[in-house]
Amino acid sequence: MNGLARASVRFRPASFAGSFVALLFAAAMVMACGTLLQTGVTAHVAPVRYAHVPVVVAPDPDARITVGHGEDRETEGEPLTDTPRLSAAFAPRIAAEPGVAAAVPDIAFPVQGAGLTALTGRNWDARAVEGVAAAQGHAPAAGEVVLDPGSARAAHTGVGRTVTLTAPGGTATYRVAGLTAPGTAATAYFAESAAPRLSGHPGLADAVAVLPRPGVSTAEAADQARHAVGRAADVRTGDGRGAAEQPRLAGAKEMLTAIGGSFGGIAAATAVFVVMGTVALAVGQRRREIALLRAIGATPRQIRRTVATEAVLVAPLAGLAGLLPGVALARWWLDQLVRRDAVPHGVTLAVGWIPMVVAVGAGLLAALVAGLLAARRPSKARPSEALGEAAVERRRPGVIRTLLGTVAVAGGVVLAAVAAHTTGDDAASIALAVVFCFMAGVAFLGPVVAWLAAAILGLPLRAGGAPGALAAANTRANARALASAITPIVLVTAFAGTLLCMQSSLQHESSRQIRDGVVADQVIGSAGAGVPAGTAARAARVEGVADAVGVLRSGALYRASGALNSTSVLGVDGDPAQLPGVLALGLRTGSLAGLTRDGRTVAVDTLLAATAKVHVGDRISLWLGDGTALRPRVVATYSRGLGLGSLLLPRAVLAPHAASAFDTEVLVHDGPGADAGAVRRALADRLGVPGLRVTDRAGYRAQADRDLELNAWANRVMAAVLGGFAAVAAANTLVMTVLDRRREVALLRLAGTTRLQVLRMLRGEAVLVAVAGLAIGSAIAWITLVPIARGLTGAAPYLAPRTAAVLACATLLLTLTATTLPARALLRDARGA
Amino acid sequence: MATTGTSAVELRSLTRTYGRGEAAVHALRGIDLALPRGSFTAVMGPSGSGKSTFLQCAAGLDRPTGGEVLLGGEPITHLNENKLTKLRRSRVGFVFQSFNLLPSLTVQQNVLLPLRLAGASPDRRRAQALLADVGLDGHGRRRPGQLSGGQQQRVAIARALITRPEVIFADEPTGALDTGTARDILDLLRRAVDTMSATVVMVTHDPVAASRADRVLFLADGLLAGELHTPTPTAVADRMVTLTARGGTSLGAAA
Ligand SMILES: Nc1ncnc2c1ncn2[C@@H]1O[C@H](COP(=O)(O)OP(=O)(O)OP(=O)(O)O)[C@@H](O)[C@H]1O
């Protein structure tokens, strides 16, 4: 039988091209996700900054909670939202160990000055970490700074002269005590005594560098450091130091694992699904051949073996061909993530054999199973049945099919209901799972769905003359072939629609909340790292200003039952009573008057309160950006958290624990009767901090939440990957079904149908397929999105009309092209025949 | 009629109905027939009279709605697909009205296919000899797509003969052939009957072709409408004219 299969594949590769294409793209997608997953699991970065420090004591990059009781106790970790930090007080304790020569806290903070951007402020001792010696001058005393030569040149200063620098802790003029060696990173070293205060997070360091005494091994020094800090911090050596240097590695790994795992799972399922559909179609198209074989004397078993052999011949080849494109996709994806700062530099793609085996194996298995299932009926059928000239379509779909379809749809509905209670990160993957359930339902119930669609949509078609009537009749008679063309279109629409719409719903609601919520008359922002503390107070003294409130935006984790979720935090300066003048939070319950400055109280967004199941008066567990845990009491709930920040804390509580202690913006409320233009000019003149810009309220940047932007981008990429795959599948299927109609087209031509009429008929069918697919896909996307959007934004889903139109047009174009091109080829052939 | 023991093919009140209820088509309405071993039978009748259905039911390619089919005295109606297939493979050769060859295989591979399916060693020399017999010497390496309709039909006949079957069913084997080639094919079938004592059942519309058979059966409207022994072309043609003139109404069979 092997010979038979090989002959089919070799001599008529065209009939396997469809399966080959589907398998290739499926393998590429699975390979890409698998590679990202493996990268996420194995990623590490080599230490650069800490390369000369054998032992580094670093904070735990994850927040941890314990869930469950007794036997089931489990620790759940979630990467912190900002830079993890640890107490600088560990340094003297570690230094006291006998084998430790020195233990230096490493402090870094953003510094800006006239002509200087992206300058890093450090404590002078930290140079021990890098081994940088002052090339000129001496160590900085209080009021002094050591700069790198490049920055000194940019600020037009030099040793012995002065420079004005703004750090989160304040703005001051410093004397330049010395310069580091030429070519070193843009850094400003401050006196050991001054750096902590300037950093805005006194008492906290990014890490403690441990330098062992001569003769003390790294392992011994690490043991002693561990002894000194106990379990309060991680002691890292070797490549582990890279993770300490890049605290975001933990988050990056989690994200890569999520992309590779959850999205990869969906992608793999979709791939298997599409491959099965395509292979089934390909086998179905060879019904006549199978019947002939049966008539000549092939047993059902022999038929099944032939089909299986064909799968084994085609699938591994296609899978192998898809590996390289898959790696390329993963590489592009990772590069983009690195460029977007979501993954630290130095993380390299881990290309392993496991994803390869999975990618090729999944395709092979899917092709085998699909081929065998599809061959089951024709292999068992009476040879005469399938030999009939006009292969009569079976009308009633099987019981198992109907049952499975119904179960899948029901599962989708149940999952959609569950999805209503998810937040942020999980929403996308649950949404995909919901879509997937519905998709499976559509696939199982396909012929019924297609028949219904054809019956409904055929009405207007029939009005379109002979070609239209033919198209309508064809689609109804060939519901099964039609279904296999509609299914991938539904797939494209549902996946791309859901992912894009989820994001646009978030953004739409978020910007609506910002539009309604920011009522300030002026917004002071910064072109650099931020607005230094105290700017708000000075702005308040400017003539015509009633109130000025500094706001700091950061991230935090909160506990909702057994999980840690990330969210956005708004830190506000000054008296909460002034807040309504600049920000209309949309207070629902409680009062902001109760928001104390000691970090024992918090106001929360209503959606977050619902997720965390807290009410006014309850306590909520929070982890600020650097890992500091708080358990404040909720004093108020408000509605515009999505746009403005889902947690509200006093700035003083938040700033020392945020990535940068600069204010993000200062919001100004003009006094009664003040001329807005005049106030703006006055503010621009008087504040005297370089790099500030004053705008009206439209200048409040649409939530500069890195997470949100990254999610938006990630969703777009996922939509593109899945949608692209589904689009290829759709085109592939359409081409296959059109090419399968060679005989029919030849017959129509012989019967006197003009080329144009045949083309019109096929186009009519394509439009029917596209419209049916779009309608069903949109319905699925909508059913999926309504509960999820409600959970995420509290509003109905929203998709920009333009995006929707582009999606619809692209789908229509795709179906028309994938029909017309092969149809033209057929017509060319038919003329020769 | 011949007794059961010696019949190559025997049909007992065979009926075949396509579809159900209102839309039901009674292709065969009850056929009783026995074809002795080593006989050459032609089946004639107007288009749509049920000839192909009759042939497929008799060959075990289709399952009758009612009645029984015996091949070599063995009832096949209740065999499962596997057993039926194996029986067909070893005892029956079939030439279809159209679409006879697998497009992916060469002519020779198509001819050898039944042997390969049976797991027997492919007898290439016999395949070549058979191809030469049907006038296709040297075409063995071609693909079916490169042959004319008549040539494809001839390849199918070579394939039907390769297993030396006891019964050969041929559905209009000469329908697409010129008189010369048709005569060659009929000679071939005749020789299979005379020298290999095969039983041949052939559907045809051609009175000349039918006259090469020992006996001609006439089908009309799913029923036997008579038969002719040692037919001549004119007798067959006359019978056909009366049959068609009656509009397919079945009358009692006249021997
Ligand atoms: N698969 C089918 N479903 C429904 N009806 C069928 C089917 N196959 C054949 N028929 C009907 O059964 C009857 C007999 O068909 P059959 O093919 O046996 O005719 P025939 O005598 O071989 O005709 P021809 O000489 O044109 O080949 C016809 O009326 C035909 O319409």
Ligand SMILES: [Mg+2]
């Ligand atoms: Mg016929």
